Amino acid sequence: MASRAPFSAQVVLASPSIEDNEEALAAFRALGFKTGPTVGGGFSIEGPAGAFRDAFGMSLRRAADGRVHSGRRQGPLSSLPVSALPASLRSLVRHVLFTEPPAFGPGTVP
Numbered sequence: 001m002a003s004r005a006p007f008s009a010q011v012v013l014a015s016p017s018i019e020d021n022e023e024a025l026a027a028f029r030a031l032g033f034k035t036g037p038t039v040g041g042g043f044s045i046e047g048p049a050g051a052f053r054d055a056f057g058m059s060l061r062r063a064a065d066g067r068v069h070s071g072r073r074q075g076p077l078s079s080l081p082v083s084a085l086p087a088s089l090r091s092l093v094r095h096v097l098f099t100e101p102p103a104f105g106p107g108t109v110p
Contacts, residue, residue: 006034007060007068009080012095016041024092031055031089033103045096056096057084068098 025035025043030049036044036092040051058080059071067076080096 002088004048005062006046006048007052007062008044008099009052010042010044010097011093012042012097014092014094020092024089025094027086027089028055029081053079055078067100 005103011028013021013026020037021043028035028045031047031054033045033047033055036046052058052060058077060077061069061071063069063076069075070077077098078100079098082090082093082096085093
């Protein structure tokens with residue numbers, strides 16, 4: 001069922017420090033997210049809508065086009081409010097971003 005599909009986002013770290021990276025990975029895991037490998041200055045997080053709601057204070061929904069929307073705002077979200085994260089994690093994270101769905105594939109070519 002699509003409504004139960006997990007959401008994923010890209011975490012951009014404030015510092016390239018290995019220690020900060022490990023601390024951020026552990027903190028997101030403790031919040032109920034699966035984390036991907038570190039690439040460049042960040043990593044991916046994946047989890048159910050409830051984990052995102054609890055961590056970021058926003059209810060999420062996926063539109064038919066695959067974009068992520070908030071229950072409170074019109075239009076797709078490109079990022080989440082880092083200010084809602086616990087203070088110890090907030091200092092480690094610069095941005096949490098959603099990747100735009102691909103603009104190719106079935107249904108996109110006339």
